Amino acid sequence: MSTQIEITYTFNAPRELVFKAFTESQHLRNWWGPKGWAFHVAKADFRPGGVFHYSQKPSDGDIMWVKFVYSEIVALEKIVYTSFFSDEEGNVVRAPFDANWPLETLNTMTFTEDKGKTTLTTIIVPVSPTEEENKTFYSSSEIVQNGFTGTFDQLAEYLKI
Structure with missing residues (x-):
């Protein structure tokens, strides 16, 4: 059972622009998160040791931080x-959708450019998961893939502006 999820997505935009969209909150707020959800940036400090803290809320549900x-x-x-x-306040809590979701995941995003297009590879791995959390993470891989792909679709649309 693989305990990592890998998502690859190619944007029709140069790497500098795609990277900027991930690192500047004035861009992020325009495309990050599920489509149609309210999005609020509480803190954006883009540097090693820095924090990005945000809330998102579906029209028919509760706010999630x-x-x-x-x-x-x-x-x-x-x-x-x-x-x-x-x-x-930024304290770790259980995922609102599944009590067995890993408390923390490690996300590695790499950006490569070829002929003006940028390929983003995202690898997500649970941090110190219990066996149950690992099973939940593994069985949710399609949902996670679809969620990230939907978000990246929004970024692709945003980059056309």
Whole structure:
């Protein structure tokens, strides 16, 4: 059983532009998260050790808080961060949709450019999961893939502007 999820997506845009869309909150707020959800950036500090803390809310549901803590950033090439659901203060909480979702995931994004197009490879791995969390993560891989692909579709649309 593989405990990583890999998502590859190619944007019809140069790497510098795609990277900027991931690293500047004025861009992120226009495309990140599920389509049609309200999105609010509470904190955006893009540097190793920095935090991206935001909330998202479906029109028919409760607000969810998420926090990223960046561990490695290589300009135009790579972003590594841990991600977890949080409360409004940024404390780790269980995922609102599944109590067995891993408390924390490690996300590695690499950006490569070829002929003006950028391929983003995202690898998501649970951090110190229990056996049950690992099973939940593994069985949710299609949902995670679809979620990220939907979000990246929104970015592709945003980059056309």
